[in-house]
Amino acid sequence: MRKALAVARWEFIEKVKTKAFIISLILTPLFMIGAFVLPTLLITKPDTEPRIIGVIDETNDLGKLLSNKLEDKFKLPDGKPNYIIRHIGNRALLDLEEAKKEADNLVVKEDIEGYLIIRSTIYNDSVFEYRAQNVGNIKVTERLNRTIRDLIIEKKLKAENLDPEVIKKLTFPIELKSVKISKTGEEEESDFKTMFFSAYIFIMAMFILIISTGQLLVRSMVEEKSNRIIEVLMSSSSANDLMVGKILGLSALGFVQIGTWALIGIAIALKFGTAIISLTSALVLLPFFILGYLFYAAIFVGVGAPLSTEQEAQQVTGYLVMILFIPLLLAMWIMQDPNSPLISILTFIPLLTPTMMAIRIPIQMPSLFEILANIIVLSLSTVAAMWAAAKIFRTTVLSYGKRPSLKELWHYLKSK
Amino acid sequence: MLSVKNIRKEFSTVVAVDDVSFEVKRGEVFGLLGPNGAGKTTTIRTILNIIQPNRGDIFFDGKPFDDAIRNKLGYLPEERGLYKKNKLLNTIVYFATLKGVPQTEARKRAYDWLKRLDLLAYAERKVEELSKGNQQKVQFIIAILHNPELVILDEPFSGLDPVNQIVLKDLFMEMKDKGKAIIFSTHMMEQAEKLSDKICLINHGKVVIEGKLSEVKSRFGKNTVHIEFDGDGEFLKSTNGIDKLLLYENSAEFEINDHQGVTNLFALLTQKLKIRKYEMIEPSLHSIFLSMVGGNKIKKSEGVSL
Numbered sequence: 001m002r003k004a005l006a007v008a009r010w011e012f013i014e015k016v017k018t019k020a021f022i023i024s025l026i027l028t029p030l031f032m033i034g035a036f037v038l039p040t041l042l043i044t045k046p047d048t049e050p051r052i053i054g055v056i057d058e059t060n061d062l063g064k065l066l067s068n069k070l071e072d073k074f075k076l077p078d079g080k081p082n083y084i085i086r087h088i089g090n091r092a093l094l095d096l097e098e099a100k101k102e103a104d105n106l107v108v109k110e111d112i113e114g115y116l117i118i119r120s121t122i123y124n125d126s127v128f129e130y131r132a133q134n135v136g137n138i139k140v141t142e143r144l145n146r147t148i149r150d151l152i153i154e155k156k157l158k159a160e161n162l163d164p165e166v167i168k169k170l171t172f173p174i175e176l177k178s179v180k181i182s183k184t185g186e187e188e189e190s191d192f193k194t195m196f197f198s199a200y201i202f203i204m205a206m207f208i209l210i211i212s213t214g215q216l217l218v219r220s221m222v223e224e225k226s227n228r229i230i231e232v233l234m235s236s237s238s239a240n241d242l243m244v245g246k247i248l249g250l251s252a253l254g255f256v257q258i259g260t261w262a263l264i265g266i267a268i269a270l271k272f273g274t275a276i277i278s279l280t281s282a283l284v285l286l287p288f289f290i291l292g293y294l295f296y297a298a299i300f301v302g303v304g305a306p307l308s309t310e311q312e313a314q315q316v317t318g319y320l321v322m323i324l325f326i327p328l329l330l331a332m333w334i335m336q337d338p339n340s341p342l343i344s345i346l347t348f349i350p351l352l353t354p355t356m357m358a359i360r361i362p363i364q365m366p367s368l369f370e371i372l373a374n375i376i377v378l379s380l381s382t383v384a385a386m387w388a389a390a391k392i393f394r395t396t397v398l399s400y401g402k403r404p405s406l407k408e409l410w411h412y413l414k415s416k
Numbered sequence: 417m418l419s420v421k422n423i424r425k426e427f428s429t430v431v432a433v434d435d436v437s438f439e440v441k442r443g444e445v446f447g448l449l450g451p452n453g454a455g456k457t458t459t460i461r462t463i464l465n466i467i468q469p470n471r472g473d474i475f476f477d478g479k480p481f482d483d484a485i486r487n488k489l490g491y492l493p494e495e496r497g498l499y500k501k502n503k504l505l506n507t508i509v510y511f512a513t514l515k516g517v518p519q520t521e522a523r524k525r526a527y528d529w530l531k532r533l534d535l536l537a538y539a540e541r542k543v544e545e546l547s548k549g550n551q552q553k554v555q556f557i558i559a560i561l562h563n564p565e566l567v568i569l570d571e572p573f574s575g576l577d578p579v580n581q582i583v584l585k586d587l588f589m590e591m592k593d594k595g596k597a598i599i600f601s602t603h604m605m606e607q608a609e610k611l612s613d614k615i616c617l618i619n620h621g622k623v624v625i626e627g628k629l630s631e632v633k634s635r636f637g638k639n640t641v642h643i644e645f646d647g648d649g650e651f652l653k654s655t656n657g658i659d660k661l662l663l664y665e666n667s668a669e670f671e672i673n674d675h676q677g678v679t680n681l682f683a684l685l686t687q688k689l690k691i692r693k694y695e696m697i698e699p700s701l702h703s704i705f706l707s708m709v710g711g712n713k714i715k716k717s718e719g720v721s722l
Contacts, residue, residue: 006513014502227497232558235464235491236514238483398466 003237007245011220012252025257029264047082051140054088054106054115056099062118063087065151074143083143086112107133116144126152201265202285202358203328205258210296211321213254217246217297218304218313221397225308230397239394247297281362284371291378292354296320298385305389306396327355338364347374350381388413417442417566417597418463423472425458432458433469434621440566440597440614445588447612447629448601449701451709455621456601457494460568463599464491476566487516490564492555494571494601500544504535507543508557515562522561529557533583549576556584560591567591569600573607585611605702615701617708624708633698640703642669643685644693651688657681660699660707669703 015021057063067085074082088106089099096117103115114132122128128148130141157167224230233242299320307313327334327346334343338360347356347366353374360366366374391413418440425433433455440446450456461467463474465481476485499507505526512522530536533553538546546554552575560567573581588611591598602608608615609629616626625632641658644667652661657674658681672678685691699707 002516003514006510010510014499014506018501223499227500228493228495229497229499231461231466231493231495232491232511232555233514234466235489236486236511238486398461 001241004241004245004248007237007242008249008252011246011249015216015250015253016256021253021257025260029261032261033268047076050076050080050082050084051113052084052086052111053140053144054086054103054112056088056094056096056103056115056117058094058096058120059118059122062122062148062151062155063116066116066118066147069147069151070143073147083140088115103131107131113137113140116148118148123152123156199331199359199362202282202289202362203355205262206289206292206354206358207321207324208261209254209258209293210324211317212257213250213293214296214300214320215313215317216250216253217300218307218317219310220246220250221301221304221393222307222310222313225397234398239397240390243301243390243393247294247301251293251297281365284361284365285358287375288354288357288378291375291382295350295354295378295382295385296324298382298389302385302389302392305393323351324355327352327359331359334359335363339366344370348377350378350385353378417444417477418599419475419478420459420463421473421475423459423462423469423474425455425462425467425469431621433462433618435472436616436618436621436623437472438614438616438623438626440599442565442595442597443592444597444613445592445611446597446599447608447615448599448618449603449605449608449615449705450601450618450624451603454618456618457570458621459618460491460570460599460601463568464489487562488565490559490562490567492559492567492569492572494574496548496552496555496575498543498551498554501542503540504543504546504554505530505539508554508561511558512561515564517562525561526557529561533557549580552576553580556587560587564596566597566599569598571602572600573602573604581607605700605705609701617705619709625704629701632704633701636699636704636707637671639672640669640697640699641672642693642695642697643667643689643691645685645689645691647689649689655681655684660703662700662703662706669697669700671699671703 055063055066063085070083070085071081076082088103089095100117103112106112107114110133114130114135117129117131119128126149130144132140135141154167157170158164162170221230224233237245300317303316303320304313307316330343330346334356337343343356343360344366347353347360347370357366357371357374365371419437420439421437423433423436424431436455436459438446448456448459458467462469465474465486474481476488479485505523508526508529509519509522512526513519517525527536527539530539533556535546535550535553538550543551543554556569556572559569572584576584588598588600600611612629614626614628615632617624625635627635640660646666649663649668652658652663652668652670657672657677659671659673661670662668672681682694685694
């Protein structure tokens with residue numbers, strides 16, 4: 001065990017000092033912020049200048065109503081209206097084609113953001129057109145759509161001779177607030193987004209840890225093989241100590257990495273005041289996180305030890321990562337019915353257990369029995385995987401060139 | 417110290433080592449000789465418990481291999497390699513701690529050795545900045561820093577310049593005097609002859625000759641002639657009555673098989689060459705090596721061509 005610690009110490013200290021590690025430690029969160037956080041912030045960021053939207057109105061009054069309503073409802077931070085409606089075409093004698101040409105010109109000149117065509121048939125078919133250079137601006141289209149829908153419903157209700165006050169009550173916007181009830185009957189406020197997000201964060205953390213440590217493990221074995229240091233190592237320490245030391249040292253490295261990123265993540269989350277993941281879920285997930293991680297580490301060792309080139313190593317780690325991703329493809333299905341028997345069975349497959357649990361636990365806590373049973377199965381599989389990995393490591397770490405066949409691997413496992 | 421008994425190692429279709437036995441005592445330099453691919457490295461790896469033999473036993477002071485024995489072994493592998501990106505001193509200290517030497521002690525000893533082998537200036541440099549020869553010296557330090565009782569060096573002299581070969585030879589003698597057992601493999605017979613107390617010659621995985629160097633030599637008799645001369649020695653190739661000729665530019669070694677003809681031979685030599693030195697000696701290891709190993713090869717290739 002002392003030797004395992006010496007190996008762990010070496011692997012950790014020598015790698016933690018490398019430029020590559022320090023750079024990835026700093027750059028990855030910056031990249032994540034750049035790639036995911038900034039765009040979201042930009043989308044939700046309010047406009048600072050009013051946007052001018054053209055209207056070609058065949059109904060005579062809807063355009064005006066829309067203008068009032070938009071100005072009333074959406075305001076810029078300084079109090080000015082966010083959207084200004086500009087009527088296009090001769091209102092009394094509208095020539096649609098002529099107006100369209102004029103509006104198109106304005107769009108191209110960027111005088112207006114885009115324009116609406118409200119046909120007189122709108123009360124019957126509820127269709128209107130929005131034309132712009134950028135129809136991908138979801139915020140604008142969504143707001144226009146909602147406002148016009150409300151206006152039309154209001155008008156229709158008015159036509160039924162309803163009291164304007166009643167109409168106001170009836171068309172009051174509805175917002176969905178979902179409350180999750182946990183096993184103990186407590187209420188927990190959550191909606192689909194935060195639920196998915198907490199599963200997502202957990203899975204991402206595990207992916208990063210497994211992939212980065214796994215690759216480090218495989219690469220370090222391949223390196224020692226190619227520079228033949230492995231012979232000196234094997235003459236100094238038992239194969240088991242060597243393997244355990246490597247896993248310990250490189251895991252510590254992985255946990256430092258993920259820990260740093262987690263701290264940054266939590267800091268950002270606190271700043272924006274969103275609770276990302278509930279404490280209970282996190283605690284239940286922790287054993288799956290650690291066991292799953294060790295299970296995969298053993299597999300990486302077993303698969304990596306017989307390899308002798310970097311290219312082979314990359315190929316093989318690629319395949320392993322794919323297996324890890326399978327539950328994500330099933331995520332939607334799992335969310336619809338997290339406790340179906342088939343999903344329970346799939347969860348018991350050790351390769352899938354950690355990710356399956358990561359998706360299931362935040363959505364609906366599985367029964368205590370199922371959680372314990374899964375922990376036991378995963379623990380046993382991890383021990384078995386470690387044992388097999390040590391065997392394979394011991395026998396193949398000195399072989400070069402050809403990869404062992406399945407028959408040979410089986411033979412290694414049976415050897416003392 | 418070490419006794420190797422009837423070990424055999426097979427790799428899928430090849431028998432790399434077949435029924436090899438020998439003993440090495442403390443204070444002994446043991447030369448493991450043989451042509452390339454004879455099974456020297458496999459034998460060494462088996463002794464170090466890096467690979468397991470299919471048959472046979474290996475004992476250290478009468479006991480089978482265990483974890484405690486690892487710390488008493490030092491190893492310089494034939495294929496040289498070190499971590500390239502790490503600092504010299506750290507690398508040496510790491511390997512010493514793996515052999516059970518405490519960190520501070522390892523650091524101290526590493527400094528001493530680096531100083532002794534003229535590498536102190538590189539202590540804080542990366543390994544990849546060193547020349548091949550210097551890297552080899554570092555590996556040698558790694559092999560002996562933990563003060564092992566049995567040092568195994570696979571082809572220690574290859575790649576070293578003459579100056580460093582002498583440094584290494586002195587270290588050999590020093591360790592020998594301290595009562596360490598040393599095993600080294602080589603296919604360079606001159607080196608083996610100068611350094612070994614005992615040799616074991618293996619070929620195609622089998623022991624060909626084994627024993628004390630002096631005994632091995634006397635087994636091959638004292639009818640070898642060594643001459644040094646000026647002139648063209650080509651005619652020796654076609655002279656009757658001599659065997660196992662090794663002809664060099666200004667010297668030759670051969671065995672006399674016709675003792676009646678010695679006087680005639682001597683007359684012939686003095687007539688054709690200007691002889692500077694003439695002596696009856698034990699055959700050189702080189703000659704023994706060639707007669708045991710080279711002879712086989714020639715026979716084999718003839719068999720193939722026929």
